[in-house]
Amino acid sequence: MKTQSFTLPVSTSAGEFLAHYSQRGLAGLNFPGRHSSVRAAKPDDGIPAEVSEWHRTTGSALNKLLAGQKQVKFPPLDLAGTDFQKSVWHEMLKIASGKTKSYGEIAEAIGKPGAVRAVGGACGANPIPVFVPCHRVLAANKKIGGFSSGLHWKRRLLESEGIVL
DNA sequence: TCCGTATTGAACT
DNA sequence: AGTTCAATACGGA
Secondary structure, eight states, rough: OOOOEEEEEEEETTTEEEEOOSSSSSEEEOOSSSOOOOOOOTTTSOOHHHHHHHHHHHHHHHHHEEEEOOOOOOOOBBBOSSSHHHHHHHHHSOOTTTTTEEEHHHHHHTOOOHHHHHHHHHHHHHHHHHHOOOGGGGGSOOOOOOTTTOOOOOOOOOTTTOOOO
């Protein structure tokens, strides 16, 4: 059987995000593209009820996060990656809103203090930015570092959470 | 096996 | 104070 995936648009104040769902949960999230018209599924056609519910939660969570809301409810996350990457992502999920950690802190937290750069790599491979708060991870001297989907977004998200650089 | 990476800390100018 | 350099861990080609 083939892995079914569904892509649904998420309307936010910042634009239309695209959420990818697998059978296990939210598998990916894309920032609003220019006019990258990705084929999005219709909410009422072939979409399992479960996915619809996840999507509803996703939309709510995303808007709240963009508004700077601290505690939001997440849909199940289907994080696909290597063991190391999952460790990194899991560690990042534990970062409280409004707080930041350095790449070194993450590396140390997962038991590999020297893997600072590898952590950065895992972050770049993060399929679900915003939910997996890779934007809360800064360099050691509080520099913003980088952001795959656009540094622009990282800065915006940080400001939404009241984090001042 | 080699290269790139969203780092880091120390040395150098 | 700004910049360069080597080291380190992991993923992808």
